[in-house]
Amino acid sequence: MNSPAIKVLVAGPAGAGKTTFIRTLSTTPIIDTDVLTDDSTVGPSTTVALDFGTLMHAEATVHLFGTPGQQRFDFMWDILCAGSIGLVALVAGDRPSDLVPARRIIEHITSQIPIPWVLGVTRQDVGEVWTPDEVGMFFGLPADRIAGLDARDRTDALRLLALLFERIAMGDGLGEEQLSAAGDS
Numbered sequence: 001m002n003s004p005a006i007k008v009l010v011a012g013p014a015g016a017g018k019t020t021f022i023r024t025l026s027t028t029p030i031i032d033t034d035v036l037t038d039d040s041t042v043g044p045s046t047t048v049a050l051d052f053g054t055l056m057h058a059e060a061t062v063h064l065f066g067t068p069g070q071q072r073f074d075f076m077w078d079i080l081c082a083g084s085i086g087l088v089a090l091v092a093g094d095r096p097s098d099l100v101p102a103r104r105i106i107e108h109i110t111s112q113i114p115i116p117w118v119l120g121v122t123r124q125d126v127g128e129v130w131t132p133d134e135v136g137m138f139f140g141l142p143a144d145r146i147a148g149l150d151a152r153d154r155t156d157a158l159r160l161l162a163l164l165f166e167r168i169a170m171g172d173g174l175g176e177e178q179l180s181a182a183g184d185s
């Protein structure tokens with residue numbers, strides 16, 4: 001018998017590391033829809049539709065769906081969030097200007113589907129970055145819902161995913177109300 005599949009969404013601003021995170025975690029070749037870009041704020045490539053990867057967690061197959069970060073593809077967020085049981089939101093720790101857009105994306109998704117979510121602060125391996133604690137303060141998030149990571153590092157990525165599974169196991173239905181309580185700066 002096939003193991004049950006669960007769907008986890010990975011979202012965040014362009015260049016946050018979503019495709020990288022899925023590539024790092026997936027034990028099957030990922031499907032990505034990246035195209036080359038010369039937009040220096042993003043990366044060498046940007047996702048135009050979705051990313052898809054899989055891994056096993058406990059007895060379940062986890063389907064990781066990555067969203068495009070660019071606002072012009074935001075119609076994909078609603079399509080991709082259907083049926084998800086949790087959200088990994090990512091934001092680059094060296095891009096403080098992405099914090100507000102990241103919050104908007106989380107609000108958008110959790111208002112469509114009130115799923116548990118955790119936040120990963122990527123690029124912890126580069127020099128000047130905001131720490132998870134600092135970003136946690138901005139979002140009003142407790143330490144057990146946020147982690148710093150290098151999205152290319154499997155141990156880091158698994159640690160963040162484990163935080164999400166803890167929230168899911170706790171039956172968290174938390175969402176936008178928690179965010180909106182977190183100071184609307």
Ligand SMILES: Nc1nc2c(ncn2[C@@H]2O[C@H](COP(=O)(O)OP(=O)(O)OP(=O)(O)O)[C@@H](O)[C@H]2O)c(=O)[nH]1
Pocket residue numbers: 012013014015016017018019020021042043044045046047048067068069070122123124125126149150151152
């Ligand atoms: N050093 C470092 N580089 C990272 C990290 N995460 C992602 N990158 C790099 O940052 C660039 C952008 O990463 P992507 O995974 O494509 O970002 P994305 O969130 O999928 O971006 P969009 O598809 O445009 O929304 C790539 O060159 C990655 O290798 C990280 O934690 N550390």
Ligand SMILES: [Mg+2]
Pocket residue numbers: 018019020034046047051066067068069
């Ligand atoms: Mg991408």
